[in-house]
């Protein structure tokens with residue numbers, strides 16, 4: 063059996079230089095994260111505020127924590143002191159709260175706007191129309207403590223490669239639209255977060271720059 067460290071190195075070997083691996087550690091024990099850390103991994107993704115806060119105090123301080131789950135505005139304050147990037151921003155209200163909390167800690171927080179392209183109803187993220195509306199609003203708003211870095215999306219839970227290919231290309235197209243309009247002067251706007259354990263090679267072919275891989279590194283989650 064391959065160790066977590068070997069699995070991480072295997073994936074990294076296959077990634078083009080502009081693509082980074084976020085190791086998704088939700089529901090995984092501290093020991094598994096430490097093992098990944100030993101192999102050089104520094105980017106970790108978590109979905110739940112309380113779990114992230116518990117882990118962040120116990121684990122090495124040079125870990126870059128990416129928040130990838132649904133985020134309620136009233137919980138931003140708990141992660142604002144240390145979070146490195148928030149992938150799951152899908153409203154103006156959330157942006158305003160991130161701005162307020164980041165300012166309080168004299169930090170600039172990296173964010174991605176999460177779009178919804180998958181077939182499942184339950185997944186969060188902005189619809190096409192909501193993205194357009196937010197992009198429009200952002201032209202006139204200023205968030206000095208937020209760095210807009212790109213777009214995040216999830217494809218459907220499916221093995222249909224054509225469907226996944228279409229959805230990843232859709233996410234890429236939404237990134238292009240945002241980059242060519244509201245963010246045309248924003249140099250930091252270059253990331254596309256897409257691709258998980260089952261579909262990351264295809265996501266990379268479609269232009270992903272951040273893959274979020276959990277179960278294929280750490281095994282099944284111990285909920």
Ligand SMILES: *Cc1c(COP(=O)(O)O)cnc(C)c1O
Nearest residue numbers: 086130258259274275276277278
């Ligand atoms: C859990 C999760 C992942 C990782 O999924 P795996 O299939 O375990 O690789 C990636 N992105 C998000 C948003 C998640 O919630």
